[in-house]
Amino acid sequence: MSVTRADQVATCSTEELHPPEELRGSTVVVKYGGHAMVDPALQRTFARDVVELWRAGLRPVVVHGGGPQISAMLDRLGLETRFEAGLRVTTPETMDVVRMVLTGRVQRELVGHINAHGPLAVGMTGEDAHTMTAVRRPAWVDGRAVDIGLVGDVVDVNPRAVRTLLEQGHIPVVSPVARGEDAQVYNVNADLAASALAVALGAARLVVLTDVAGLYADWPHSTEVIERLTVEELAALLPRLAAGMLPKMEGCLRAVRGGVRRAHVLDGRVPHALLRGVLGRNSPGTLVLPEHGSGIPCAGARSA
Numbered sequence: 001m002s003v004t005r006a007d008q009v010a011t012c013s014t015e016e017l018h019p020p021e022e023l024r025g026s027t028v029v030v031k032y033g034g035h036a037m038v039d040p041a042l043q044r045t046f047a048r049d050v051v052e053l054w055r056a057g058l059r060p061v062v063v064h065g066g067g068p069q070i071s072a073m074l075d076r077l078g079l080e081t082r083f084e085a086g087l088r089v090t091t092p093e094t095m096d097v098v099r100m101v102l103t104g105r106v107q108r109e110l111v112g113h114i115n116a117h118g119p120l121a122v123g124m125t126g127e128d129a130h131t132m133t134a135v136r137r138p139a140w141v142d143g144r145a146v147d148i149g150l151v152g153d154v155v156d157v158n159p160r161a162v163r164t165l166l167e168q169g170h171i172p173v174v175s176p177v178a179r180g181e182d183a184q185v186y187n188v189n190a191d192l193a194a195s196a197l198a199v200a201l202g203a204a205r206l207v208v209l210t211d212v213a214g215l216y217a218d219w220p221h222s223t224e225v226i227e228r229l230t231v232e233e234l235a236a237l238l239p240r241l242a243a244g245m246l247p248k249m250e251g252c253l254r255a256v257r258g259g260v261r262r263a264h265v266l267d268g269r270v271p272h273a274l275l276r277g278v279l280g281r282n283s284p285g286t287l288v289l290p291e292h293g294s295g296i297p298c299a300g301a302r303s304a
């Protein structure tokens with residue numbers, strides 16, 4: 001599988017990895033998952049890649065996760081961690097911790113790593129300038145709606161603040177917290193927040209960095225990665241997906257259906273996966289494409 005080839009990007013620069021013409025000036029939304037932030041060195045490499053994309057003339061927007069970091073803090077505080085269908089059951093007490101860890105810690109660290117290269121990154125949350133409006137959502141478990149507390153689904157995005165930052169040459173780093181019409185603050189899954197923002201910004205790409213090589217065709221029994229699939233194929237597969245991949249692939253589906261030209265799930269543990277995924281020609285991972293017939297899930301699978 002192409003993980004070894006992805007490693008080779010460590011030696012590449014944007015001189016060697018030119019953005020395709022159609023990507024110049026385009027917005028690329030990058031979702032950086034908490035599980036991919038495995039060590040500070042990798043986070044610094046990620047930040048450098050984001051800056052390389054910016055230098056190559058693209059307009060990157062980072063939406064970060066932090067699920068494992070939130071769970072670790074809840075554990076330290078003696079609070080329970082529980083997920084339903086890949087979404088955290090969020091009490092008001094949990095919400096305080098979610099907000100504190102995401103915007104007070106994870107976002108600050110990423111902004112710091114990017115700004116080691118210049119005054120580029122500006123951190124914000126979906127609450128700021130009413131960028132994301134959410135409504136309370138249940139989790140669907142075995143066809144049944146389960147109350148999971150203060151979890152929100154983004155129903156409206158006002159991209160003005162993010163656009164202004166992009167126009168001024170900044171790199172927005174967005175925490176997945178949103179405000180409701182009821183002024184309640186909601187915990188939003190980062191994959192779904194990234195997807196909603198990508199659609200509202202008219203992004204050319206949604207890139208999702210996680211801790212696996214892509215969408216496995218038969219997880220957890222095999223590590224065969226589905227290379228590419230269409231939205232129709234993904235919609236058919238979605239009900240069979242397990243937690244973790246469920247919100248991620250739902251986010252990819254919503255993004256491509258909403259006009260994003262491609263969504264790409266990549267292994268964020270591989271150094272420079274982002275640069276290779278956006279600028280390289282034969283990137284590993286799983287691609288979700290709009291056109292019918294551009295991929296067949298299992299026939300397009302390869303082993304990790």
Ligand SMILES: Nc1ncnc2c1ncn2[C@@H]1O[C@H](COP(=O)(O)OP(=O)(O)O)[C@@H](O)[C@H]1O
Pocket residue numbers: 032033034035036065066067068209210211212214215216217218219241242243244245246248
């Ligand atoms: N079909 C699948 N293919 C790959 N990973 C899967 C699949 N189904 C469930 N998973 C799980 O989803 C996880 C990635 O989601 P998650 O833990 O939420 O990561 P992140 O922090 O990047 O959002 C993987 O580590 C794996 O355990």
Ligand SMILES: CC(=O)N[C@@H](CCC(=O)OP(=O)(O)O)C(=O)O
Pocket residue numbers: 032033034035064065066067068070086087088098151152176187188189190191
């Ligand atoms: C509702 C919900 O589940 N929210 C997520 C928000 C963070 C997130 O999505 O982080 P990852 O991308 O690292 O999983 C949570 O509380 O964990």
